[in-house]
Amino acid sequence: xxxxxxxxxxxxxxxxxxxxxxxxxxxxxxxxxxxxxxxxxxxxxxxxxxxxxxxxxxxxxxxxxxxxxxxxxxxxxxxxxxxxxxxxxxxxxxxxxxxxxxxxxxxxxxxxxxxxxxxxxxxxxxxxxxxxx
Numbered sequence: 001x002x003x004x005x006x007x008x009x010x011x012x013x014x015x016x017x018x019x020x021x022x023x024x025x026x027x028x029x030x031x032x033x034x035x036x037x038x039x040x041x042x043x044x045x046x047x048x049x050x051x052x053x054x055x056x057x058x059x060x061x062x063x064x065x066x067x068x069x070x071x072x073x074x075x076x077x078x079x080x081x082x083x084x085x086x087x088x089x090x091x092x093x094x095x096x097x098x099x100x101x102x103x104x105x106x107x108x109x110x111x112x113x114x115x116x117x118x119x120x121x122x123x124x125x126x127x128x129x130x131x132x133x
Contacts, residue, residue, distance in 0.1 A: 036088060043080045048073035 034042075045053075048070065053059065062068035 040084060043084055044077055046080060047076040
């Protein structure tokens with residue numbers, strides 16, 4: 001007394017074929033790191049949202065019904081931002097005894113001593129004192 005499994009194996013193959021055709025395609029994860037300014041901008045408006053998100057009909061309805069408190073959202077945003085600033089400063093201050101920041105461009109790259117001399121000074125390059133007596 002044997003069990004016939006021909007119809008079960010055919011059905012299984014058909015289901016596997018349908019699953020392979022209907023399976024969603026795999027997506028690669030985004031490996032681009034987020035910059036610190038972009039992350040801070042996202043943290044500032046994570047819970048409270050920007051002006052346009054706050055003016056939506058759903059958000060206004062929640063506020064009217066007492067289900068949404070803007071002060072609480074702002075508090076959550078400020079706590080998240082403060083924690084991120086603490087973490088970033090800890091990483092920056094503990095990695096090296098010297099705090100390293102990029103140099104700013106300076107307008108003082110030359111001096112009057114290094115400028116070429118001429119018999120006639122440039123207009124506006126010296127003070128003219130006029131006596132009022």
